[in-house]
Amino acid sequence: MKIVWSRLAADEFDATIGYLAERNPQAAHKLAEGVLAAIDRLGAEPLDGRAHTLRTGEVVRGWPVPPLRVYYQRGEGILLVVRVYDQRRRPIER
Secondary structure: OEEEEOHHHHHHHHHHHHHHHHHOHHHHHHHHHHHHHHHHHHHHOOOOOEEEEEOOOOEEEEEEEOOEEEEEEEEOOEEEEEEEEEOOOOOOEO
């Protein structure tokens, strides 16, 4: 399955890992590996997280990688990573 990142998801991931790397490079590396491993697993296995409706009205699935949550959609042969959002922030779900 092909994995595609939305611009917003890539920006959120880069910003989160960059911020953490300035303060704790080891933790940033561990978190980045966890997120990427979860996305790879979602693309390779028939796993699905709970359904969520974002404030935009978009229906997505979510997979926790604390403190982040990966929001994604499946298409024909594609896993679209929609958001990589810090769950400690204001909710983006309805």
